[in-house]
Amino acid sequence: MQVSEIYRSIQGESTYAGLPCVFVRLTGCNLRCTWCDSEFSFHGGRKMTIDEVVAEVDNLQPSTGNRQLATGNCLVEITGGEPMLQEREAVPLMERLLAAGYKVLLETSGERPLARVPMQVVKIVDVKCPHSGEPGTFAMENLNALQPHDELKFVLTDRTDYEFARDFVAEHRLAERVHAILFSPVFKKDAAGTRDTSHCLLDPEQLAHWILAENVPARLSLQIHKLIWDPAAKGV
Numbered sequence: 001m002q003v004s005e006i007y008r009s010i011q012g013e014s015t016y017a018g019l020p021c022v023f024v025r026l027t028g029c030n031l032r033c034t035w036c037d038s039e040f041s042f043h044g045g046r047k048m049t050i051d052e053v054v055a056e057v058d059n060l061q062p063s064t065g066n067r068q069l070a071t072g073n074c075l076v077e078i079t080g081g082e083p084m085l086q087e088r089e090a091v092p093l094m095e096r097l098l099a100a101g102y103k104v105l106l107e108t109s110g111e112r113p114l115a116r117v118p119m120q121v122v123k124i125v126d127v128k129c130p131h132s133g134e135p136g137t138f139a140m141e142n143l144n145a146l147q148p149h150d151e152l153k154f155v156l157t158d159r160t161d162y163e164f165a166r167d168f169v170a171e172h173r174l175a176e177r178v179h180a181i182l183f184s185p186v187f188k189k190d191a192a193g194t195r196d197t198s199h200c201l202l203d204p205e206q207l208a209h210w211i212l213a214e215n216v217p218a219r220l221s222l223q224i225h226k227l228i229w230d231p232a233a234k235g236v
């Protein structure tokens, strides 16, 4: 498989936010979201076997790793780019990591079929909103592949995106089908330097008002890695 980077950091944007996590970022994406913050992963990287990826993930565990594995708490997130473009290798990789005792997260746009993703994997599906530049790319049949532990994320730039997400959640009764629905204000693409929410294209306070006013069953989610480190930092 073609791998952009493997590193250990803090999970930044899901209900697992704040937990230590090893990220396996696969190369390549078939979408071009206007606010994408990982364009560096579209090309390049290195060819690795599944054995090599698993060994590197194992090596990134701290000395307490075995104890964490025994309790199933050690997180690995498969991300990209779009990891499901490499489904033939990504699915066996997920199976190997699960068998080794890892809790596995998969970050995906849901444009590719998700039916073959192992059931134990927590899918974090980023449904593209109207102003993402890639609206309508979520494959609706993937709604049938959702598990109760999965999470759906909507990255929002403005009221139009918010209303799309609100209506999509209601229309498909998503609150009854998944563990969490995440509404996340998008960070400006060129954000750098100060680590605060002034970089958000949609003010989180405004979003909070909308969610509260309409009692939307969503969790307001901030990309906490962009508040912990410089928003332009890579590998965090």
Ligand code: SF4
Pocket (backbone or CB within 6 Å): 029, 030, 031, 032, 033, 035, 036, 037, 038, 039, 080, 081, 082, 109
């Ligand atoms: S799907 Fe993800 S990696 Fe691909 S362009 Fe959109 S934000 Fe970037």
